């Protein structure tokens with residue numbers, strides 16, 4: 001292990017503890033965001049601020065030749081659930097037992113935020129403060145509201161903050177848990193709202209109405225029998241879809257035939273399938289049903305949420321993670337493998353079944369994206385979430401090596 005990383009291991013652990021002890025639910029990231037900005041100011045980066053949506057941003061400016069990189073991670077956590085299931089641990093009072101730190105957000109993904117912070121601190125202390133400028137900018141972006149799957153913080157960063165603060169970006173590294181492997185692609189996820197329509201009537205005379213729920217039955221049948229639905233395979237196996245909710249309007253006990261029925265669909269898909277393909281499947285199903293029954297009427301659209309960030313920024317955000325896949329021979333992927341192997345790590349190439357901000361950076365904004373950190377993928381969102389300290393510190397060292405490789409820095413600077 002690089003001597004500087006070894007020597008600062010305790011600092012890393014203490015910083016991680018501090019981040020875990022701040023309860024940063026989605027929409028409530030203020031304290032964590034300010035804590036990160038303050039920490040970056042302390043190490044003397046060129047700029048550190050919270051942006052309009054509440055992201056924590058910090059920049060080490062280079063000479064402008066590039067590459068310009070963004071190191072990112074989400075600040076929000078999912079709730080801890082039933083605290084009885086955490087005993088003997090407490091979700092926001094991190095404790096280390098047998099080399100593992102327990103607490104909500106340890107692996108997902110405060111270890112990643114801490115790793116990136118410490119790697120930038122290593123660059124400040126061993127390179128920048130010694131008088132050497134990097135050829136490109138390193139920008140840290142700790143984003144808000146990743147967990148609700150609407151990518152609110154990353155979208156704002158890419159569409160507003162970058163221009164406002166003259167931030168350039170050739171490649172994004174996301175420090176989501178990857179067990180120190182390199183995640184270079186991600187399965188797509190879309191939440192759809194399907195509605196069928198009818199006509200209200202008194203339930204004592206149902207023949208006078210059109211029951212929207214009845215019209216949903218053939219739609220549900222098509223979904224469960226995968227009739228007209230193409231489920232392609234990707235690196236994680238066969239994709240899927242399922243129905244996660246159903247409701248009618250007017251609902252309850254109003255003695256009323258419902259004139260609207262709504263279902264929620266969770267659809268997973270591959271990089272080959274576009275939004276239009278996914279939505280088009282449902283439109284084709286509806287067309288067929290309407291040909292059989294002229295009274296049948298249905299619509300399909302993506303799910304949107306009205307999001308408000310801790311700064312009061314509001315946006316109608318889409319619950320959607322388009323799929324993406326980096327080429328194995330992409331320059332940044334090749335270099336990340338080389339840099340990590342150079343310090344004795346043995347990363348494997350991975351593909352993620354879950355959603356990350358890579359959908360916003362790579363699928364939508366076409367910026368090369370790589371996911372890497374020492375977080376443990378299998379414990380995310382569960383009780384007694386933990387991170388292995390050795391693995392997390394390796395992730396920190398990995399970021400030092402990746403940055404050093406990109407800017408042609410001798411690793412001896414960190415020895």
Ligand SMILES: [Zn+2]
Pocket residue numbers: 074108109176177
């Ligand atoms: Zn995460």
